[in-house]
Amino acid sequence: MSDGIHIRTIVALVHDKPGVLARISGLFRRRGVNIESLAVGHSEKSGFSRMTFVVGGAENSVKNISSQLNKLIDVVEASDISEKNIVWRELALIKVKCNQSQRVEILELSKVFRVNVVDVGINNITFELAGGKSKIDSFIELLDAFGVLEVMRTGRIATLRGATKVGINDGEFTASDNSDIYIADKDASGSV
Amino acid sequence: MKENLIKGSEIVCKALINEGVDTVFGIPGGAILPLYGTLNKFPEIKHILTRHEQGACHAADGYSRTTGRVGVAFATSGPGATNLITGMATAMMDSVPLVAITGQVGRPAIGTDAFQETDITGATLPVTKHNYLVMKASDIGSVIHEAFHIARTGRPGPVLIDIPKDVFDELAEYDFSKDSKINLPGYNPYLKVDQNQIEKSVDLINKAKKPIILAGHGVIISRAQNKLLELAEKAQIPVVTTLLGISAFPEDHILSTGFPGMHGMAYASIALDEADLIIAIGSRFDDRIVGNAKRFGKNSKKIHIDIDPAEINKTVKVDSPIVGDINEVLELLNPKVNSETHTSWLKEVEHLKSEHPSLMIPESETLLGQQVIKTLSDLTEGSAIVCTGVGQHQMWAAQHYSFKKDSTWLSSGGLGTMGYEIPSAIGAQIGAPDKTVWSICGDGGFQMTVGELATVAENKLPIKYAILNNNHLGMITQWQDMFYNGQNMHETYTGNPDFVKLAEAYGIKGIRVEHQDDLEKAINEANNYDGPVIVDFVIEKVDYVYPMIPAGGSVDQLIEEEKK
Numbered sequence: 001m002s003d004g005i006h007i008r009t010i011v012a013l014v015h016d017k018p019g020v021l022a023r024i025s026g027l028f029r030r031r032g033v034n035i036e037s038l039a040v041g042h043s044e045k046s047g048f049s050r051m052t053f054v055v056g057g058a059e060n061s062v063k064n065i066s067s068q069l070n071k072l073i074d075v076v077e078a079s080d081i082s083e084k085n086i087v088w089r090e091l092a093l094i095k096v097k098c099n100q101s102q103r104v105e106i107l108e109l110s111k112v113f114r115v116n117v118v119d120v121g122i123n124n125i126t127f128e129l130a131g132g133k134s135k136i137d138s139f140i141e142l143l144d145a146f147g148v149l150e151v152m153r154t155g156r157i158a159t160l161r162g163a164t165k166v167g168i169n170d171g172e173f174t175a176s177d178n179s180d181i182y183i184a185d186k187d188a189s190g191s192v
Numbered sequence: 193m194k195e196n197l198i199k200g201s202e203i204v205c206k207a208l209i210n211e212g213v214d215t216v217f218g219i220p221g222g223a224i225l226p227l228y229g230t231l232n233k234f235p236e237i238k239h240i241l242t243r244h245e246q247g248a249c250h251a252a253d254g255y256s257r258t259t260g261r262v263g264v265a266f267a268t269s270g271p272g273a274t275n276l277i278t279g280m281a282t283a284m285m286d287s288v289p290l291v292a293i294t295g296q297v298g299r300p301a302i303g304t305d306a307f308q309e310t311d312i313t314g315a316t317l318p319v320t321k322h323n324y325l326v327m328k329a330s331d332i333g334s335v336i337h338e339a340f341h342i343a344r345t346g347r348p349g350p351v352l353i354d355i356p357k358d359v360f361d362e363l364a365e366y367d368f369s370k371d372s373k374i375n376l377p378g379y380n381p382y383l384k385v386d387q388n389q390i391e392k393s394v395d396l397i398n399k400a401k402k403p404i405i406l407a408g409h410g411v412i413i414s415r416a417q418n419k420l421l422e423l424a425e426k427a428q429i430p431v432v433t434t435l436l437g438i439s440a441f442p443e444d445h446i447l448s449t450g451f452p453g454m455h456g457m458a459y460a461s462i463a464l465d466e467a468d469l470i471i472a473i474g475s476r477f478d479d480r481i482v483g484n485a486k487r488f489g490k491n492s493k494k495i496h497i498d499i500d501p502a503e504i505n506k507t508v509k510v511d512s513p514i515v516g517d518i519n520e521v522l523e524l525l526n527p528k529v530n531s532e533t534h535t536s537w538l539k540e541v542e543h544l545k546s547e548h549p550s551l552m553i554p555e556s557e558t559l560l561g562q563q564v565i566k567t568l569s570d571l572t573e574g575s576a577i578v579c580t581g582v583g584q585h586q587m588w589a590a591q592h593y594s595f596k597k598d599s600t601w602l603s604s605g606g607l608g609t610m611g612y613e614i615p616s617a618i619g620a621q622i623g624a625p626d627k628t629v630w631s632i633c634g635d636g637g638f639q640m641t642v643g644e645l646a647t648v649a650e651n652k653l654p655i656k657y658a659i660l661n662n663n664h665l666g667m668i669t670q671w672q673d674m675f676y677n678g679q680n681m682h683e684t685y686t687g688n689p690d691f692v693k694l695a696e697a698y699g700i701k702g703i704r705v706e707h708q709d710d711l712e713k714a715i716n717e718a719n720n721y722d723g724p725v726i727v728d729f730v731i732e733k734v735d736y737v738y739p740m741i742p743a744g745g746s747v748d749q750l751i752e753e754e755k756k
Contacts, residue, residue, distance in 0.1 A: 013378070015378075019313065019325075022314065022317065023317055026317045026318060027318075030318050063505075064502055064504075064505065064506055067501050067502035067504075068502050070378075070501070070502070071321075071347075071500070071502055072322075073321070073322040073342060073376065073378075073379050074378075075378060076377050076378030077378055
């Protein structure tokens with residue numbers, strides 16, 4: 001309907017059992033939504049996992065995708081937090097070419113970005129970097145001159161600021177506003 | 193403890209009986225044989241042997257739509273299971289509660305591409321509300337009770353349970369009181385209606401000068417016909433229905449204003465467009481009604497009452513949504529709505545009805561489909577259960593049959609499944625043995641599931657099949673003529689069987705009608721015959737369904753009748 005790709009961040013609490021991801025990814029596919037990134041891990045509650053999706057698609061496809069997700073029996077609750085006040089992070093492991101003469105220079109650069117070195121080889125070095133998309137992108141861009149060998153990214157994980165959590169509640173359908181979420185300024189490293 | 197152990201297949205039967213199941217439709221096969229081996233120990237469950245699994249699924253669907261209960265189908269692994277898919281998709285689109293139980297290859301063989309192995313839980317993901325692969329017998333009881341709960345609550349839908357062959361034979365305990373406890377965090381079908389949403393909608397209704405109700409299938413699913421009638425009468429609001437909302441509101445009522453959309457009555461489409469408030473009740477704003485979503489209802493505010501939050505603002509932006517069960521919502525809403533007369537608006541609607549009659553049957557020497565339906569409606573006094581296939585005959589049935597009884601219209605509205613007409617009538621007749629069931633068929637769809645006539649004959653079901661036979665895929669002819677420069681291709685049948693002889697081959701009474709003069713006599717004969725009948729109505733070869741709004745169009749593109 002409308003032009004361009006709309007990006008949404010969705011977090012979900014789901015049952016931790018086989019086939020759940022297939023149900024979710026099948027729903028995205030069927031409704032014309034592309035998964036930009038996906039992160040899954042155990043939640044604070046045993047038997048349940050938390051997922052963070054960054055999805056993109058036409059406005060009509062993505063705008064009610066969290067409602068569609070909520071219809072899946074294995075999804076306890078899904079919430080589109082794109083317009084809410086959230087913090088989010090992504091972890092990247094970046095392996096770069098680096099001979100001994102470049103090592104000092106590259107380590108200086110890494111300090112500016114507050115990046116950890118997790119492995120050093122004779123001709124390569126691997127960094128670990130957590131942060132927002134733009135921070136990781138800029139660092140990778142900077143390393144391009146040295147020769148990036150491999151980039152591994154976890155995709156975004158996100159949570160609402162404040163005490164609100166996406167999870168088991170009384171399941172009432174409520175309007176999108178949630179009094180527990182306050183509108184704060186957009187954090188350069190975290191908020192969308 | 194140990195003496196309570198029973199076979200998985202017995203758990204299936206006991207759990208089904210505890211869910212009130214008295215009829216299942218299905219076909220046995222290798223992987224589900226252990227269940228069939230146990231079935232005869234449970235005479236409470238009547239098994240109807242169909243000729244194709246699609247037939248079993250549609251029959252369960254027809255049974256469900258007629259009785260309001262959960263329909264049940266059995267099939268074996270592999271092709272048996274995949275044959276269910278069209279039936280599941282049909283039920284999914286029309287929110288029909290079904291539980292399908294399929295056999296699967298034994299656990300050790302799963303994933304080895306064994307004989308008749310298919311990943312049916314994977315294959316049916318998009319066409320089921322939920323599905324299960326049960327890997328141990330001790331889970332069978334709780335899974336079945338959960339499946340029925342999911343199928344019938346909230347927005348109903350089909351649920352599939354896949355059980356490996358050796359799990360049917362595995363011993364386990366079944367404790368109804370324990371296994372029927374539902375623990376599904378995150379599945380909350382009993383939504384509490386939000387009072388603010390009610391207040392906001394009441395305010396819109398009380399302020400509206402030209403309100404109209406768009407009643408959908410949800411009204412029938414909720415069995416909320418009386419409350420709909422109450423609302424309409426109290427505030428004197430005209431009612432249009434969706435295609436699947438037909439039989440939610442008595443069509444002989446003064447406020448009944450037909451159904452709008454692609455082949456709906458012109459006056460219904462225009463009234464819907466001219467209204468200043470659309471109250472959509474249990475409808476999902478299907479594209480056959482909405483057409484161009486940007487243009488739809490441009491003069492109106494919209495209230496959308498639906499149990500499925502995902503339907504709100506999906507295709508049409510609404511001003512006031514109410515999420516909840518329609519019965520419950522109307523219970524809260526009706527008392528707050530002012531009694532109104534809406535005299536001038538109702539006069540306007542009456543005027544539309546006379547200006548745009550929509551249901552005029554053209555003069556013709558030959559027999560017309562519309563005449564058949566009109567006569568059928570008169571002779572059955574609008575109170576038969578009517579099943580249909582998909583196409584021109586379906587639209588004529590929707591237009592010209594005047595429904596007076598609730599929940600009597602069975603048609604594949606969402607998926608548009610040709611071949612639904614024969615088996616759905618089987619389920620309907622079994623669900624309502626004392627009612628007259630007429631299935632209106634096209635000669636195309638009839639041949640898609642024609643094998644189920646054997647099921648009809650075998651069970652001596654007194655279903656009356658009316659084939660509107662034009663030796664064409666009539667709707668295809670119409671579309672090719674209108675939108676593909678009249679290039680008619682692959683829409684003519686030159687090899688149709690003699691349907692009367694075909695009926696006789698099954699031991700079913702066959703009648704052929706070729707002339708208008710014989711119409712009444714044949715329908716009366718069929719009605720009075722104690723047994724199944726196929727009436728082959730040989731109708732005009734090429735005829736179009738009017739009115740018509742082309743796909744994606746709006747009321748501005750309404751074609752009321754053929755330009756001569």
